[in-house]
Amino acid sequence: MKAYTQHTGIVMPLDRANVDTDAIIPKQFLKSIKRSGFGPNLFDEWRYLDQGEPGMDNRKRPLNPDFVLNDARYQGASILLARENFGCGSSREHAPWALEDYGFHTIIASSFADIFYNNCFKNGILPIVLEEKIIENLFDLSAAEQALQLTIDLATQSIKGASILLDFEVEAHRKHNLMNGLDDIGLTLQCAEDIRQYEMRRKNAAPWLFRSV
Amino acid sequence: MAAKTLYDKLWEQHLVREDEHGAGLLYIDRHLIHEVTSPQAFEGLRIAGRKLWRTETNLATPDHNVPTVDRHLGIADPVSRLQVETLAKNCADFSITEFDMSDARQGIVHVVGPEEGATLPGMTVVCGDSHTSTHGAFGALAFGIGTSEVEHVMATQCLIQKKSRSMLVHVDGKAGEGVTAKDIVLAIIGKMGTAGGTGYVIEFAGEAIRNLSMEGRMTLCNMTIEAGARAGIVAVDEKTLDYVKGRPFAPPENLWSQAVSAWSDLHSDEGAVFDKIIHLDATQIEPQVTWGTSPEMVVGIRDRLPEAGSYSDPVKENGAINAFKYMGLDQGVKVTDILLDKVFIGSCTNSRIEDLRAAAAVIKGRKKSPSVKLALVVPGSGLVKQQAEEEGLDKIFTAAGFEWREPGCSMCLAMNADRLQAGERCASTSNRNFEGRQGPGGRTHLVSPAMAAAAAIAGHFVDIREF
């Protein structure tokens, strides 16, 4: 996994609450057996005027001019600003894959759905929770003519902009793994002995969990 | 010793170790697999040259992409077919038991697990699917995970987790006639909001919950994720044991009494402390109908839709206005005046035998309204289908003009050929009414099986208690 330390980019404001993973990447694109290539279909139903199917040439599809992703100001944005309960619904990791593939490395919202929040960290995306009031303020700032640019520093847990200085919370173990780009599986396998010992104990207490059918 | 919640007990029983940052390594007893969220995990294992930690804890079945008609012809869509074939190949390569499309035990993974006894009290159960919360009905800690975590479980039999907060949802009193588990859970979500459970594991308790069958408890826990919770659980009782006993993966005779005595502790202790407690009065719950594009946008069958002006929160008001527009509904209309184009009875929420019985009881001797273009019944598994056919339910459905299909997710999310056309309105027993969920532009109203069946007969929503 790529490490996340510091990141500077433009903020794209997506002014909706409860953005679900079906909206982030619609189900027809979940048929892929790959991990990459989902970016062009990020927010597909809001982003294009026609109906998207796998295998289409997305560059030829009509864009929805009213959707923020197509606003000239926010081209190249790498920080997504959203409202409460972002990423709710299905557990599909295709959602962070699509966000990452498009180029978003940071998502700021007043709250995230659990599974989505987890999935972000596994894919080098930093989800940041900020208070409702601050989010409101960021929406105001990012709606200005000149797009808002922010620098996120994970080590100091700070967000800097022309007129902004904020800090944010992140759990220590997640921060550590993200900053070092650590592979969770490799880390867990270092505890293989603990797992084996647990299994021995458990086998005595609950032998029915260890029979093969 | 301090009194513990059921969640505390499940957590402690599965904790392998805690690291210096306070993250727990949690042991996983059962891993269920379907075709959509697993291919990239298998690929990850191959690339890293890793093996499965414990093969026999994994159980797989394809469900999302499978056709519900003409199975013998295979899957027409080449992309769907590749995904289902990839699952078969991965399971063969890694020696995982798979119930493939030709197996009578194939079905929606959350119906198959309990039906096989692969979901047991006291287990940790995970799957790359948010509705894994279903299995909490058995006093198991069950939750959905992403694909990276699927790979993590396959390689290590563990997950890195932070303990959630605990919530008790106490539903007191008896639910009235015609009020099902689906109505109870929709009412809970309506009260809490779709983010109300975020960060929590919810235990459901109270008279109305104890009175639910195992099927009903599965419906309840299934939709816990729609309240944003990590998991939902119900304590083990006699009903749990009766359901589990004798199933293929259940403890055999010689281990049964040992298992039962271990499971007898799977409830919250007297005086256990929860971070949050919510009370609901079951006698006040009416049959529910969602009207919008989030499960929290729900009203009772006798109600009118809300007026946009009635919201105090501008974000919610905005959401409601978007929803009215998407759903093609006016503010303040009566729920019973909403006309339907299609009806879907199925999904991991409501496709078990009890659900099909409830729907069949409503339509017996009646006919689908001519204004309803399609009424689809999709059993949750091949075994549910068999059982229903033995009871003659399929005949009741087809005689009423409903279609009787092969098991799978079907029109719950429209990854196969079953879907709504843009603008079509559907009464559905599934769990999500998001924009485009049942097909781009499709409009979904979530209801119980009996309410869906009655709506198919009437052509509009009706109060099942007066039907």
Ligand code: SF4
């Ligand atoms: S029935 Fe619907 S909600 Fe359940 S697993 Fe299938 S797609 Fe998901």
